[in-house]
Amino acid sequence: xxxxxxxxxxxxxxxxxxxxxxxxxxxxxxxxxxxxxxxxxxxxxxxxxxxxxxxxxxxxxxxxxxxxxxxxxxxxxxxxxxxxx
Numbered sequence: 001x002x003x004x005x006x007x008x009x010x011x012x013x014x015x016x017x018x019x020x021x022x023x024x025x026x027x028x029x030x031x032x033x034x035x036x037x038x039x040x041x042x043x044x045x046x047x048x049x050x051x052x053x054x055x056x057x058x059x060x061x062x063x064x065x066x067x068x069x070x071x072x073x074x075x076x077x078x079x080x081x082x083x084x085x
Contacts, residue, residue, distance in 0.1 A: 004079060005076065008076040008079070011072055012076065015065055015068045015069040016069055018061075019062065022065055026055065026058050026059070026062070
């Protein structure tokens with residue numbers, strides 16, 4: 001293994017860890033069975049403004065880490081194929 005492959009592997013593990021962490025921080029969109037019984041959302045109007053900004057930041061972070069992860073995977077594979085020839 002070359003130094004570049006080791007560095008890419010470490011970066012892949014870090015990006016994968018942060019991607020999992022950010023996805024787990026997000027809340028689900030549906031209310032499940034309790035939402036079906038109650039017929040709506042249990043959140044008040046005052047509580048929804050803060051959740052939107054937090055959810056928007058988490059969504060942007062998820063997009064960033066997903067793009068970073070898949071870009072690193074593609075770069076690592078292209079480099080591995082190029083060095084085998």
